[in-house]
Amino acid sequence: MVLTDVVERIPLPALVINQDGKVLSYNHLLKTHMGEKITKGEKIYNAFSEWETNHSSKMIMAEACGRRFVFIEGPLHDTNDLLLVGTETQELSELKNENKELKKLTRELDAIIENSYDGIYITDYKGVTWKTNSAIEKLTGIPKEYYIGKNVSALIKRGILKNSVTHRVVKQRRTVSLVQENFAGKETLITGAPVFNEEGDVEKVVTNIRDLSDLNELQSELGKLNELNNKYKKELDLLKNKTKQLNGVVINSEKMKLIYDTVDRIADIDASVLILGETGVGKDVIAKHIFTSSNIRSKKGEFIKINCGAIPPDLLESELFGYEGGAFTGASRQGKPGMFEMADRGVLFLDEIGELPLLLQVKLLRVLQENEIQRIGGTKPKKIDVRIIAATNRNLKKMVANGDFREDLYYRLNVLPVVIPSLRDRRDEILPLVQTFLEQSNRKYDMTKTINTELKDFFFNYDWPGNIRELSNLIERLVVTTPEDNIQVDNLPYEYRETKETNISSSSIVSLKEATEMAEVKVLGLAVEKYKNTYEIAKALDTSQPTIVRKLKKYNLNLNKGEG
Known part of the structure; x- marks a missing residue:
């Protein structure tokens, strides 16, 4: 050369x-x-x-x-x-610096591998062990030094390893995982990952071995903590002292907060509920809330509602229990399931239960006692799983005394009673409800109507015999029929204007608290019309600005201009 x-x-x-x-x-x-x-x-x-x-x-x-x-x-x-x-x-x-840096990186890598909680096992592409760490000792019971230089195939042959992912990784050229038991009978997750050289060939295989028993215990503990956390969160939600709005119903009074706290607690207690209250107080909303709050019923079945007073007695039985094909003249050949079957695993809401005929009261009692129904014309009973929620505006105890309602059925239904007060007994909610229904109607009819202070004062003092339903209907009527953007007392229907003077001049005696609130609404209503901000109102009324802010929020009064 x-x-x-x-x-x-x-x-x-x-x-x-x-x-x-x-x-x-x-x-x-x-x-x-x-x-x-x-x-x-x-x-x-x-x-x-x-x-x-x-x-x-x-x-x-x-x-x-x-x-x-x-x-x-x-x-x-x-x-x-x-x-x-x-x-x-x-x-x-x-070169010296690079060599020094390389030695440093090697030391750090060794420290990371050695201190890993998981076992780390590194082989070349032939399966010869190149490096491992101390964690493998607790997973296999064999010192780490024993593995160095030995082929995984030989280790499997000798029974030291049950399985290896090394050859699978080399063959499949991708990460491979498998689960197996270690020497102590505990589950381990083995994951092998390929390391490629510059030519794209598998040069080494890095295997990670994790003890799943510890992970399973941690997951179990985490599940318990999450369950406890959800329980605490639910309790905190129940204890929050603030206005809530559910399905269009404002909960602002202490009475309604207590009721909703109660129904939240009984949502998963699978017993019959009897909701009592005047017409229009929101008994159906409470019933639906119990269903949606249930972690059992709402996930399995449906909420089925039937008004016992709106269906003729001769049709009510077939609606409730269903019928077989040809059971009576005009019956469908295929038959029809009743409300009980439709509500299976869910909730059946029997509204106006006081209107249920005595004959059907007997059949309902049998359903509650035996958890089964029989269709009209049927020969075999059918098991059902239904939670009953009943509601009425009538005095069932008085009906029992008069013989119009079965006493045994009354006690079967009255396991968890919920009594909803009338709107006049929770006046704190009247003005928030007015604002809620006004916003709903404005959205529905694409309008921007407002309500002046004098009319709000009328709403606050009116007795609302029709309760929330009457208030909602009146607000919607006023939004549609009032030509001006600002709705005033003069826009009230005649029957309400007729009672306005009576309510103001000769109303029945009220509690001092209610009288004080009525006076506060009037004074604050005039103040928000006259002054620009809460500081001016506080000065004029000789009180603090935070007190004014709190009172305006309480009565749902808004400043017409300036800041709040």
């Missing part, structure tokens, strides 16, 4: 000199550093400004073109010529 070719193959700056120090050959790496300074046939000492030889170490320190070099000399075979191979000292320093 030609001398020039030999020198050119060396991956570092290199040259050949004879015994006289003349340059015989050099490679392109040295030429890159030296440029025109290096020339064949010239003495090497002429190319370098410094040239110092250490004969004992065969090392030469040299300098040229402002760069320092280190060369190591050695004889060429069969000649007296010398081969000098070296590097620039700056490159040597960089």
Whole structure:
């Protein structure tokens, strides 16, 4: 091989000199550093400004073109010529730094692997163990040093390992996982991931071994904590002292807050509920709330409602219990399921239960006692799982005394009684309800109507015999029929205007608290019309600004201009 070719193959700056120090050959790496300074046939000492030889170490320190070099000399075979191979000292320093950094990274990697909670097992593509950590000892019961240099196939053959993902990872060229028991009978999750080289071949396999028994225990504990957290959250929601709005019903009075707290608590208690209250107080809303709040019924079945007073008695039985095909004249050939079947695993809401005929009261009692129904014309009873919620505006105890309602059925229904007060007994909710129904009607009819203070005062003092339903209907009527944007007392229907003077001048005696609230509404209503902000109102009424803000919020009064 030609001398020039030999020198050119060396991956570092290199040259050949004879015994006289003349340059015989050099490679392109040295030429890159030296440029025109290096020339064949010239003495090497002429190319370098410094040239110092250490004969004992065969090392030469040299300098040229402002760069320092280190060369190591050695004889060429069969000649007296010398081969000098070296590097620039700056490159040597960089190599030292890189080596130092590499050692640091290696130490850090070793520390990370060693301190991992999971077992880590690293092999080459043939399955020979390259590295592992101490965590594998507690998972397999065998010291980590035993694995080094051994092939996973041999370890499986000897029964030390039950399975290995290494060969699967190499074959499938992707991450592979499997679950198996360790020596102690605990479940472990083994996940192997491939490490590819520059050619795209699997070079190594990193296997992670995790003890699932600890994870299962943690998940179990987490489930208990989440369950406890949900319980606390529900309790906190129940205890929150603020206005809530559910399905269009404002809950602002202490009486209604207590009722909703109660129905939230009984939502998952699978017993009959009897809701009592005047017409229009929202008994159906309470019934639907019990259903939607239930974690059992709302997920399994439906909420079915039937008004016992709206269906003729001769049709009510077939509506409740259903009928078989051809059971009576005009009956469908396929038959029809009744309300009880439709509400299976859910809730059946029997509204106006006081209107239920005595004959059907007997059949309803049988359903409650035996949890089964029989269709009209049917021969076999059918098991059902239905929660009964009943409601009435009538005095069932008085009906029992008069013989109009079965006593045994009354006690079957009255397991969890809920009594809803009339709207006149929870006046704190009147003005918030007015605002709610006004916003609903404005959205429905694409309007922007407002209600003036005098009319709000009338709403607050009116007795509302029809309760929430009457209030809702009146607001919607006023929004539709009032030509102006601001609804006033004069826009009230005649029957309400007729009672307005009576309500104001000769109303029945009320409690001091109600009288105070009526006076506050009147005074605050005039104040919000006259003053621009709550600071001016507070000054005029000789009280604090926070008190004014709280009172305005309580009575749902808004400033017509300026800040609130």
